[in-house]
Every structure is written in structure tokens, then in C-alpha cells.
């Protein structure tokens with residue numbers, strides 16, 4: 001079963017060229033299952049201090065706060081690991097991908 005992870009980032013939910021291109025590529029890949037991560041309708045928050053602390057300690061020693069803080073990160077990594085193909089759509093904005101796509105935010 002082929003799994004596609006698709007990450008969209010254009011603020012334009014209507015009329016977006018990058019989203020339209022993503023639609024075309026997804027159609028050609030014809031995956032059995034698509035995991036859609038829309039960074040505009042469902043933004044990924046910045047890493048906070050509890051998450052950073054948890055990243056540098058053994059999971060067994062994590063506090064409840066640290067476990068909650070890393071849950072989303074674990075979920076996002078799981079989506080990447082599960083995917084056979086990944087489509088990332090992004091507008092160019094001042095010679096680079098738009099800021100919502102920067103993985104420093106995950």
C-alpha cells in the first residue's frame with residue numbers, strides 16, 4: 001500500500017498555483033492513502049522549551065509536560081517515516097520557500 005504525505009503551505013486556499021501543482025503530482029502518484037498536512041489551516045507551533053528539554057533526555061525520564069510537548073513532533077516524524085512519497089508545495093517568497101514551510105517550526 002503506497003502512502004503519500006502531502007504538505008501544503010500557501011496561504012491562498014483558493015487560486016493557489018502551488019496547491020494546484022500538488023494536485024497534479026498527487027494525481028499522477030495515485031497513492032492508496034494520502035496524509036494531508038496543511039500548514040495554513042492546521043499550523044505547526046514553534047518548538048517550546050519543554051520539547052527541547054525532552055529531545056535531550058531519555059523518554060523514560062520525561063515529565064508529563066515533556067511528553068505532551070513532544071507528542072506532535074513524534075506524530076510528524078511518524079508521518080514522514082510512513083510515507084513512500086512526499087509532496088511539499090510552497091510558494092516562492094523573496095527567493096526562498098514561504099516561512100510556514102521552514103521545518104524549524106516543527
Ligand SMILES: Cc1cc2nc3c(=O)[nH]c(=O)nc-3n(C[C@H](O)[C@H](O)[C@H](O)COP(=O)(O)O)c2cc1C
Nearest residue numbers: 010011012015016017018019091092093094095096
Ligand atoms: C511578497 C512576495 C514575494 C515573492 N517572491 C518571489 C520570489 O522570490 N520568487 C518567485 O519566483 N516568486 C515570488 N513570488 C511569487 C509567488 O511565488 C507566486 O505568486 C506564487 O504563485 C504564490 O504561490 P501560490 O499561488 O501557491 O499562493 C512572490 C510573491 C509575493 C506576494
